[in-house]
Amino acid sequence: MAAPTLSVEQQIQQLDDARKLVLGDVTYYQPIIQGILPIIGPSARVELRRWGAEFLAETFAAPRVPAQQKETLSLIVLETLKVMIENPQEDPAVVKSIVQTAASVYPLVFRWIINNSYDGPTWERMLAIKSRIFRIWDSAASGVRICCIKFAQRVVLVQTAGPDADPRRGDPMEVSLNMVPQNHPLLAPRNLEAEASGLLDRMLGVFQESTRYSDAILIDATLNTLSILIRARPHIANRILNVILNFNPLKQANSPMTPKLRVMVKSMEKTTRLLLMHINKRYADYVLPDPSNADKYSDPQNPLAGRIQQYVERMMRSRNEIFDEASRKRGPPEPTDGLDAAKRQKLAAPVPSATPRFHVPPLKPGPCTVAELFTVTTDEGLKAFDVSVLTQDLVVKIGITILQKLDADTLNQAVEGVRQRYKSLAAAQPEELDPATAPLGVDEDDDDYEPDYFNAEDTEQILNKLDNAPPPEEPKIKVPDVALQHFTLPPPPPLTPDQAVQIGQGTVTRVFGVMQTLEEPAKKIKSGMNRLAASAYDRDAWITIITRLATRASAGLEEPATPVKIESNGADSSSLSNTIRESLYLYVIEDFRKRIDIAVAWLCEEWYNDKVQMKLGEDAVLHYEKWVLKVLDGIVPYLDARDKVLTRFLSEIPGLSLDVLTRVKGLCRDPAMVNLALTSLLYLVMMRPPVREIALDAVEDIWSTYEDAKPIAAKYLTKWRPGFAERLKSKDDEEEEKKGNGIAA
Secondary structure (H helix, E strand, O other), X not given: OOOOOOOHHHHHHHHHHHHHHHHHOHHHHHHHHHHHOOOOOOOOOHHHHHHHHHHHHHHHHOOOOOHHHHHHHHHHHHHHHHHHHOOOOOOHHHHHHHHHHHHHHHHHHHHXXXXXXXXXXXXXXXXXXXXXXXXXXXXXOHHHHHHHHHHHHHHHHHOOOOOOOOOOOOOOOOOOHHHOOOOOOOOOHHHHXXXXXXXXXXXXXXXXXXXXXXXXXXXXXXXXXXXXXXXXXXXXXXXXXXXXXXXOOOHHHHOOOOHHHHHHHHHHHHHHHHHHHHHHHOHHHHOOOOHHXXXXXXXXXXXXXXXXXXXXXXXXXXXXXXXXXXXXXHOOXXXXXOOOOOXXXXXXXXXXXXXXXXXXXXXXXXXXXXXXXXXXXXXXXXXXXXXXXXXXXXXXXXXXXXXXXXXXXXXXXXXXXXHHHHHHHHHHOXXXXXXXXXXXXXXXXXXXXXXXXXXXXXXXXXXXXHHHOOOXXXXXXXXXXXXXOOOOOOOXXXXXXXXXXXXXXXXXXXXXXXXXXXXXOOOOOOOHHHOOOOOOOOHHHHHHHHHHHHHOOOOOOOOOOOOOEEOOOOOOOOOHHHHHHHHHHHHHHHOOOOOHHHHHHHHHHHHHHHHHHHHHOOOOEEOHHHHHHHHHHHHHHHOOOOOOHHHHHHHHOOOOOHHHHHHHHHHHHOHHHHHHHHHHHHHHHHHOHHHHHXXXXXXXXXXXXXHHHHHHHHHHHHHHOHHHHHHHHHHHHHHHHHHHHHHHO
């Protein structure tokens, strides 16, 4: 029996369920895409093709999907993309999503072909898709043309040479023409670069053809794609900027200004201005071939930066002149009441009140609520609105906005109306006696009281009453007031070690949060190790407190209890002191160039603490060596060849060991860092005589290990180690003698 055929709505519902599945777990993308490709093919209903094209565009644009998985998926969907886009009767929405997908797929396929030159059919499919997109670029709908511009931008990025990749800053998945070998059988670098140059000219042509000024959408779309090209390809940045600076978005403002044209001109002008202002702000990162020399190019007198600034100012002046001209020509507005304020005195006309009288209706008779007392509007719709459905933040924003725009006279009239309501409400209430001042047991008829007169009782009657009276009660003993006993709260339950660690970490976090809010103090004269920790409420005071909490609070300076040892990574990692040290380390590494003084101050405290511990006895845990190496390992990967932070750090920390100098020698593995490492070691040789010999040993080790460092290292060793020149000369003579013996043999 054949399975029942599902309707289009039911199929789309199942496809939506599949989309929810892959959004939760990206590992399902490959089986689901392989399963839906037959469903969304060219013969499917247009609703299914639209869903499928949109899903593919969403898949390859999703940042959660790994690049390697996207590369595999691109090979699977390439044939479907080719068949769908080559259909001349295809739906525009489908074509738009297919072009978006192709823009995301092109770098992935290009990378695949670079590494797999045997796969010619895949590259032919990609070329067919690219050719079809370029053919429909000028004739398709505006939405499709915008996607074609994005595809052309990706092609230009891939088929042009990028800057030298820096593994510390660059994108590991970036694709450029530099990756293509010269003898590749499918990719010819010269042809690809020429095609990219022609595509860039085609993109920039929208600014040079006056017939395209009318389509502001394409111009805005092109401007939005050029920012990435300027940033990622500095060698074509000036070419793009020259075209933009010759573009006048206000050119068509001279023609009769219709509402549509007004919006288009404003949009093009704003997009162009914002792009240039952003480029001018990030000039060193976008345009310069070497951003490390940004300080040299940040001068406003730079020709390109000055030209951009002049262009932006000229556009802003022209925009104000064009769009504000109508309001300036009309002049000041005429008075709405027919009388000018200057003529009222002559005409003796009554001057109307600046603010109309605000009428607050009186309350209805009978009891009322607080809301009715303060409701001054007469609009029944506003009265019925429930304000409690609004959030507190929205109510505050609405209230502040109303109070800013509300006239003071109107507010005073409303307050006076509520005051009159309150007075009328108080007058209608019956007067009540104050229980604190009213007389007790007094009635209004007391004034009419007249006593009755009776005959007095004789002696016999009095004695009879006494005989029949009950026995007298014993007098009650008055108990003196007893003072309350001393009350003591029960002691709190003892803290577990985990709770104590959590509380300590929370305290450390709050202390560092306070330090983040403090400004850096001006230069002061420090008192060295004997300065007061809390002499001022500034950053230095908090740093001193924190470092001494880490080094002295639980250091055990008076009662050493453990054998002498160097602290390791696993030694008492949960203690409060190590928690503070770890937080200090993270705080320094977060911005080590500005906070290197904090690192030095902290390590000086650690060194001082270690020395005191060793002086008091043999039982101590030493921390200085571990943390100085950890700080050095944290800053070394991010050093630049022109940084002076390393030299300052090595010169100011109190102790230098062979492990520290080993880290410095390791910098020479990068040829760009050789000069920095040797300069830092030379500074130690010149300014720190106690470590001169081990520093020279490190320089000599660099000379013997790294070929790129030999000229500079030999120069330093010749100056500071006189015997090195003779040893070097004898070594050269031996090598020449060996070469001569080899030639003779």
